[in-house]
Amino acid sequence: MKRIKAIYPGSFDPPTNGHLDLIERGSKIFDELVVAILRNPEKDPLFSVADRRKMLEAMTSGFDNVSVDTFDGLTVDYALRVEAQAILRGIRAISDYEYELQMALMNRKLQPALETVFMMPAEKYSYLSSRLVREVAQLGGSIDCLVPELVERKVREKIDVAHKFESGVQHAGKTSSESKRFRKKKL
Numbered sequence: 001m002k003r004i005k006a007i008y009p010g011s012f013d014p015p016t017n018g019h020l021d022l023i024e025r026g027s028k029i030f031d032e033l034v035v036a037i038l039r040n041p042e043k044d045p046l047f048s049v050a051d052r053r054k055m056l057e058a059m060t061s062g063f064d065n066v067s068v069d070t071f072d073g074l075t076v077d078y079a080l081r082v083e084a085q086a087i088l089r090g091i092r093a094i095s096d097y098e099y100e101l102q103m104a105l106m107n108r109k110l111q112p113a114l115e116t117v118f119m120m121p122a123e124k125y126s127y128l129s130s131r132l133v134r135e136v137a138q139l140g141g142s143i144d145c146l147v148p149e150l151v152e153r154k155v156r157e158k159i160d161v162a163h164k165f166e167s168g169v170q171h172a173g174k175t176s177s178e179s180k181r182f183r184k185k186k187l
């Protein structure tokens with residue numbers, strides 16, 4: 001019997017409940033699902049790839065057919081390397097569609113044998129993104145129910161470290177706007 005393996009590529013900085021919702025849905029229709037974190041040296045992420053991997057491993061430990069990996073280069077090359085037949089992506093709203101369609105068609109051009117499969121997360125996560133989680137947490141808002149508890153703790157730890165650093169540099173003679181700029185970059 002043919003077994004279908006899919007990869008779920010993304011940045012996951014940080015992973016959210018929306019990602020987890022999609023992983024759960026994907027694990028039900030694919031025999032095997034690999035959550036693949038892009039190692040992107042150009043971005044200035046909140047979490048290292050190693051941290052994101054640990055968080056995703058903890059979040060997915062309850063799924064027998066889900067594993068976590070990292071990759072660089074083209075997603076289609078990675079998919080072929082791990083012998084996956086499909087790429088799973090989430091679509092939250094129409095606004096995601098154009099970018100996702102473009103990416104899916106480019107991936108098809110690069111590797112026609114691979115299919116992109118779109119799934120919709122629960123509508124309660126339709127406004128949720130890693131970028132907004134970072135921004136809300138940084139500005140002191142609650143990210144409760146938007147990310148798993150362990151991710152929430154890790155985000156808070158990051159912010160506390162940045163705040164401590166900020167008081168440190170202020171004492172070292174930096175202006176408050178210089179400190180803010182530093183904190184924003186760190187987050």
Ligand code: PNS
Pocket residue numbers: 009010011012038073074075076102103104106107
């Ligand atoms: O979570 P994100 O940031 O929306 O994920 C985007 C991701 C990682 C899936 C996309 O940027 C990607 O596939 N990058 C790898 C490089 C690549 O294959 N580029 C061509 C895509 S058409």
